[in-house]
Structure formats: C-alpha cells, structure tokens
Amino acid sequence: MTTEQLPLSGVRVLDLSTLLPGPVATLFLAEAGADVVKLERPGRGDEMRSYEPRFGEASANYAILNRHKRAFAVDLKDPAQRDRALELAAEADVVVEQFRPGVADRLGLGYEAVSSANSRVVYCSINGYGSAGPYATRAGHDLNYLAESGLLGVVVDRRGSPTLPVSVLADIAAGAYPAVVNILLALRQVEATGRGAHVEVAMTSNLQVLGYGYFATHQVDGNWPVPGGELLTGGSPRYQIYPTADGRHIACAALEDKFWRRLTEIVGLDEELLDDAGQEQRVIAALAEIFSARHSDFWRDLLSSEDVCTSVVATWEESVAAGLVQVDGPDRVSLPGAADRSFATLPSPLAPALRRAPAIVSYPELADLPDGSPWA
Template sequence: MNAALPLDGIKVLDLSTLLPGPLATLMLAEAGADVVKLERPGRGDEMRTYDPKFGEASANYAVLNRGKRAYGVDFKDPAQRDRVLELAAEADVVMEQFRPGVADRLGLGHDAVRAVNPDVVYCSITGYGPTGPHAQRAGHDLNYLAESGLLGVVTDSTGAPGLPVTVLADIAAGTYPAVVNILLALRQRDRTGEGTHLQVSMTHNLQVLGYGYFAAHQAGAGWPKPGAEQLTGGSPRYHVYPTSDGRHIACAALEQKFWERLVQLVGLDEKFHDDAGQEEDVVTALAARFAAETSDHWRSVLDGEDVCTVVVATFDEAADAGLVDVDAPERVSAPGGDASFATLPSPVSAALRRAPGTAPYPSLAELGDASPWA
C-alpha cells in the first residue's frame, strides 16, 4: 500500500447496492478507506446475480467491490439492526441508497445513526431527492434522464430519442457528486468536528450535464429544441454521419479552422462551406459525401488532420488504440481462487490510491460479534 493514503484510517459502512453507491465507495477504498459492505443475507447485492459470472458472483460486482468486505444482514431483524448501529457508531462515513424514508423506518436513518455517532458523514443517494412529488417513485438511469429533460434533446429522423451510451445518471449524477461531497464533508469535519447529512439526487444533479441548455434558457433563449441545437444535431459541424460500409463518422469540427480544413478534405461543394443559415442543407450534403466512401477511406483521409472528425470506433478498435485499458496493473480476483483479471481503471490519481496489486471481491460472510473493520 502507498504510504499515507488520503483516506487511511477512514471507515466506510456501505448499505448501498447496484452501481452508484458501490462505485463511490470503491473510489474511497482506492484512496485508502476501509469499506465494509452490508447486503441481503443469502442472495446479497442484486449485482452479484448478473452475467457474465466471475467465480461466485458477476464480473460487474467484482469490478465495483474489489478490496471490500461484505456481510449478509437482515435490516428488519431488530437484533441485526442493532448490530448495524454498533458498526455505524464506529464509521466515519455511512452510505445508503434506499428510497426516502426507508432507512428511517428500518431504524438506520441519519437521526438514528447520528444519535450513536454525532460526527458521522451520512450520504443518501436517491433518484428524485428526499422530498417532493417524485421522491417515492421507483426509477433507473433511463427514467432519470427522461424526466430531467436530457433524454429528449437528441432525436433521430422520426423524432424519437435514443438509448444513452451508458448509465449517465447513476455515475455522473450519483457516484461522482457523492464522492465529491463526502470528501468535502470529511474536510469540514476535520475543521469543525461536525458531521453532515448529504442528499444526492441523481435527477436533480443531471442539470449540471445540461448546463448549456440551462444557461441559454436563463438568458432568454428558451429550452432546447430536440435535434435543433448546435450540439444536439442542428449543426452540420457537430453530427454523426453514416459511411458506405455501415460505419459512422463523428464530426465535431465546431471551430472555423477545423471546419474549413474538413470541407476541403472531404471535397464538399463550395456552396456549402458557409453553413450559416443553411444548416439542414449542409447536413444533407456532408452526409452524402461521407456515405459515398467506406470508413477505411475516411480514416485514411482524416488521420493526422486537426479536424476533430473521426471514425466511430468499436471497443476492439479503442482497446487496440490504447484508449480502453484492458491491462491495468490493478487486478481483481474471485474469493479463494487464483483467477484474476485487470479491473476497472480507477479515476483516482495513481499518487493518491493503493499500490497496484490483486485484491479479491468479497464473499458474503456472516456478521458476527467480532469487529469487521481491518
């Protein structure tokens, strides 16, 4: 382990499941925190059941929970609930991801934990925030994107929005705000001795991803029109174009110098070089040029040129280009086994996280009377 990691000595009690909370506590663990994860007895975290499997649990679970310890607990059992409160009394951070009010009904809410641990940093991740008309609604990433307005700003030719490329709300509006706020709360506790109850609403935090739309609205320009704004399909300079072999070109030639070089390279008719006021016609003309040749042709034309325009890569191609790291020195193993694989590269800087090595994901153990903290 690296000397003097930033979170050495910090104890994290993780009551969360699936992705947002576990990914947040993984980042804390990478920076030196000691994470104890509590799951349902028997089956454990739902993420364990996903495919493909790696040992006794899923590969997804493995990469999100490397280096933690996990125990099966029935939160509804009063004796086991009291044992959880004993652990919470020792924790610096408690992470939960229930719907609002559920932790309170279980006797594990902020007030109950604060009563035994006044300076705890207690983080609640919810879909729609702790209060309001949507607070009790069930949801997943796609729902949060849909109801925040973001999903509908990019549409296809029929006006239908597409599926997002990944779980944006879970990670960008759940995990990352949770980590940032936990670190800020720990810093504040160092200075004041006071704990904090952090409320992380994934839907509300998505507004940060739509910062430009918000700024335009506040300046009087209105909310974005689907597929009509500069970054949502309304500009030929920021668009995805098909090629003749079923591949695609991602064009982001926003600046004039990039645009001028691009239209020369692709041989676009000069009457379309100035796209102002004729954006739809230029999109059509540029689409025709890209559709006339294969992706290999366009790669040979575009490579080495500063035009911010590239062939959309497959994961294999991205890995071959060194843009997807499948050989990181950090590895995860199955409990009790020799098999391991290079795990998810951590966004925590190498200078601030554990030394590279292999660590197992946790089997689901029985929570006894002994302290689970390392």
C-alpha cells in the same frame, strides 16, 4: 506509495447501498485507501451479484465494482441485526445508503439515529428524486431520471424518438461522482469543526449540471432546446454523426472555423456550403453523401493526419488496439499493487484509471457478520 500513504487511509466507510451509484462511490473511496465494509441482505446479497456474465459465484459487474471491500450478510429488518449495523455506523467515518427516502429512518438507520451515536459521521443518502416532493418515493432507474430531467429528449433519431444513452449517466455523473465530492468536502468539514453532516444526492436534480447550456439559454431568451436541433444535439453539420459506405460512422466535431474550413477543404464540400448558417440541413445532407461514398478505412487514413476534430467511430477492439483504452486480460485477477498508484496528479477518484482499466479482481464473498467489529 504504500497503502498507509493513500489519501483516505484510516477512513472507515459503512456501505448500505446496492447496484451502481453507491457502490461506485464507495469504490472510489476504497481505491483511495478507505476501509469499506459493505452490508448486504442474507442469501442473495446485492442484486448486482446475480447479473451476467459470471465471474466465479458472482457477476463480473459486481466483482469490478466491489473490489477492495468486505461484505457481510445482515438482515436489517431483524432488530438484533439492525442494532449490530447501528454499532458499525457508530464506528464509521462515512455511511452511504441508497434506500428510498424514509426507508433508512424506518429501519432505525437514518441520519438522526446514526448521528446521535456518532456526531462526526458523514452520512450520504443517494436517491432518485430527493427526499421531498411528489416524486420522492417513486421507484426509478437511470433511464427514468434522464427522462424526467428533460435530458433524454434533447437528442432524437430521424423519426424524432429519443435514443438510449451510451451509459448510465445519471447513476454515475449525477449520483456516484457528486456523492464522492460531497463526502470528501464533508470529511474536510469534520476535520475543521468536529461536526458531521448529512449529504443528500438527488440524481435527477444533479442532471442539471449536464444540461447547463440549455438552462443558460433559457435564462437569456426563454426558449428550451429543440429536440435534435441544437448545436450539440444534431442541428449543426459541424457536430454530427455521418454514415460511411461500409456501415461505419464518422464523428464530426469541427465546431471552430479553423477545423471546419480544413475539413470541408479535404473532403471536397462545395464552397457555397462552407457558410453553414441558415442552411444546416442542406450541408448535413451534402456531407452525409460525401462520407457515405467511401469506406471507413479511407476516412480513417485521411482524417488521422489532419487537425479537424473528426474521426471514425471506433469499436472496443479498435480502441484497445490503439492504446486509447487499456484493459487487463481475464488471466490477471490480482489486485493492483499499491506501488503502482500515484496521486500526484489524479484525474479521477478511480486510482487505477491512471494506467489502465483494472482487471476483474477477487470480490468480497458474502460472510456472516463477526461477533466483534470487522474494524477491530
């Protein structure tokens, strides 16, 4: 498939965002063929450029999130440069911004200003708490959104304390992905009606999707989740993390009876504990004792041939060696060829995920905005 045949070929995206949610969203669009122009502050550019480890003059994180884009330095507080940015927005199909609510308007780059110059524009605002209410202008990061949404407290350690999440869930699952989905829906609306749209993505509110089961339960019986006490948060022996003798861990997800019965049979759990209802903590303790008696290699060999939804928690190296996660080495820095892409069955907007995690590729150097349009 050539670049011209990609689904978003010809779509122009003006990216005013920084750090993670917006840049991930525009990366997805770029991978699908959109032409993304990213505006960054003069000098330092996007804060992500300063992160470690380094890849050339910028950070590896910035490089992998901003490949396929072009970056230009613009001081949006300078009226003349702001006007240039507004001219670009007037030429764009999509504008993505990630300022706190009200900031883009004060800069003269809010939806009203842009849509008055470009009625077909899809304008996407990504923020933490929405554009109204007492939280609207509050600063925050991923951990704050998880904390404020109630999700952070549903899984706790032995002391009853919440644990750090495995990744930036709000930024990606409640920010970048909803932004991409709604941008694509809005582009379809433009095709059908000729009218653009203002899409607002409030990450804390969008986290409700991840807590669907807790809200469903509350609507039925009025109860909220008990920290560490629900089926998927530590209250069941069937969905639990167990330590092994060598300091590794077992991830048990034997929820269904057929998996649970086979697991308890092969590990030698007492029959009186097979029915775990009402004695969950006793069963958890018994399984913890069984798994902690042997090394992870023993459990890996035993469990790998069984259909029990239970496995050893892998290291990154083990996952790569098993072929479950595929990465390119640091010596491969060229962009993946368009011929390697296929959108026949696309499980993710991130096209290279069809084959492997992409190599760190050449990233956009921060250049002065040309006199003419970069899209000319």
